[in-house]
Amino acid sequence: MTTLSSKAGTKGVPRADREQQILAAATEEFGRxxxxxxTVAAIAARVGVTKPLLHQYFGSKEGLYLACLDPIGDRLLDAIRTAMAGHDAAAPPTPLRVLDALFTALDGQRRAWFVLYDPTLPPGSDAAQRAAHYRDAIDGLAATGTAELLHTAGTTDPLDADALKHAWRGLCTALVRWWIDHPDQSPEAMTRRCTRLIEAAHTIFAPGDDTT
Amino acid sequence: MTTLSSKAGTKGVPRADREQQILAAATEEFGRxxxxxxTVAAIAARVGVTKPLLHQYFGSKEGLYLACLDPIGDRLLDAIRTAMAGHDAAAPPTPLRVLDALFTALDGQRRAWFVLYDPTLPPGSDAAQRAAHYRDAIDGLAATGTAELLHTAGTTDPLDADALKHAWRGLCTALVRWWIDHPDQSPEAMTRRCTRLIEAAHTIFAPGDDTT
DNA sequence: AAGGTAATTTACCACTGGGTAAGTTCAATT
DNA sequence: AATTGAACTTACCCAGTGGTAAATTACCTT
Structure with missing residues (x-):
């Protein structure tokens, strides 16, 4: 017996490396x-490995998700925070700086965005709560931004601010989705495109430009 | 024997009525x-009925989904089409008319929007194709709208138009989602809110308003 | 060489969820 | 009252999926 031609045994990949591979694959699958x-098996297949290994390394499907979520959440949160903090007078307006930060932070793992904004997380689960925590943190930043902007526009209704916050989030999501469908576009190109679009939208909704 | 206290047997609900109940419940569940x-069982439970009845009436889970999809798709498509067609000179700008049409068409079944824009449909399935067909039809309308608007703004890049189309779709989705979270808001109130928001956004991105 | 340990597989269990077969109750017709 | 057909359920099968136990291979030490 012996040598049943079993494919078991180490393949020489150290645990830390393998974990990184798994996280990358899982982020892609979860995001997609x-x-x-x-399915856990699909992630395993993508890495070229079998299910039980993922369970040994990450405990459970949810554990694996959480391991994906944390770095993503931190990275995005940081990116947005710094984008909103540092504002020269000569810098582009905040929304564009935030978009640029997003594209830069997501480059290379664009689908990670949808790991954070995953509507299929089992409600009440640890995963859902952690994801909601990150989303709330980001929303908090967005809230200060939108509130401030609305204030300068003279609007005071808090519901308006909340709706605008959600609208903004939806805009970001849509842009990231479009970006995923156009892999050749660099982050910088995306930012430039958004600049153009905002400008265009501005012209469109400005019929009172020639207020004689 | 007899009278094992079985709950089987007709409940006096004619098929057509039951089908409508099931479709309403399914739309809610699919959208949520x-x-x-x-799960098919969850839909059945919501109606107060058991799984096999749904299979008898609609064939399969996918069949049930398709039965939900068709009326929704047609209704939305019609609403948007008429909103884009009839434009007085004195009417509000097209995007706002479209939003208003959306809110009106979705009132009473707001989650129906997410039946159409369901990212979890099995890729390649009949359901996914039909949903894509409706989305494409709507996108087609949006495309003519955005292209026209971009043209007046002087932008020519077709990718810009495509991206704007997606951004607009994302905006609509986000607004509908916010609306779902605020059930007390009437469609008209939503339209007014959107009018305010667009106006505010316009002010925000117009630093060159006071070009003395 | 022998032994230990890390990396990995094979083989399995339990549960859930879509789907089906066959039977059960009710109401209208004959 | 007996017959028929529509509405509906109980009980079941089967595939897929998360998860686990135990075995297998390879490397690193002594």
């Missing part, structure tokens, strides 16, 4: 199909 | 959790 529709 | 995460 959502938590619910993602 | 997405196709993948929705």
């Amino acid at each position: 199909h959502g938590y619910e529709a993602t | 959790h997405g196709y993948e995460a929705t």
Whole structure:
């Protein structure tokens, strides 16, 4: 017996490396199909490894998700925070700086955005709570931004501010999705495109430009 | 024997009525959790009925989804089409008319929007194709709108138009989602809110308003 | 060489969820 | 009252998926 031609045994990949590979694959799968529709086996297959290894390394499907979520959440949060903090007078307006920060932070793992904004997380689960925590943190930043902007525009309704916050989030999501469908676009190109679009939108909604 | 206290047998609800109840429940569930995460049993329970009845009436989970999709798709498509067609000179700008049409068409079944824009449909399935067909039809309308608007703004890049189309779709989605979270808001109130927000956004991105 | 340990697989269990077969109750017709 | 057909359920099968136990291989030390 012996030598049943079993493929078991180490493949010489140290644990830390393997974990990174798994996290990358999991982020891709979670981001592409959502938590619910993602199978552990699919992630394993993507790495070229079998299911039990993932369970040994990350405990459970949810553990694996959380391991993906944390770095993503931190990275995005940091990026947005710094984008909103440092504002020269001569810098582009805040929304554009935030978009630029997003594109830069997501480059190389664009689908990571949808790991954070995954609607299929089991409600009440640890994963859902952690994801919500990160989203709330980001929303908090967005809230100060939108509130400030609305204030300068003279609007005071707090519901308006909340709706605008959500609208902004939806805009970001849509832009990231479009970006995913156009892999050749660099982050910088995206930022420039957004600049153009905002400018265009501005012209469109400004019929009172020639207020004689 | 007999009378094992079985709850089987007709409940006096004619098929057509029951089908409508089921479709309403299914639309709600599909819209709330997405196709993948929705279970047929959950829909049945919501109606107060058991699984096999749904299969008898609609064939399969996918059949049930398609039966939900068609009326929704047609309704939305019609609403948007008429909103884009009839434009007085004195009417509000097209995007706002479209939003108003959306809110009116979705009132009473707001989650229906997410039946159409369900990212968890099994790729390649009949359901995914039909949903894509409706989305494309709507996108087609949006495309003519955005292209026209971009043209007046002087932008010519077709990718810009495509991106704006997606951004607009994302905006609509976000607004509908916010609306779902605020059930007390009437469609008209939503339209007014959007009018205010667009106006505010316009002021914000117009630093060159006071070009003395 | 022998032994230990890390990396990895094979083989399995339990549960859930879509789907089906067959039976059960009710109401209208004959 | 007996017959038929529509509405509906109980009980079941089967595939897929998360998860686990135990075995297998390879490297590193002594």
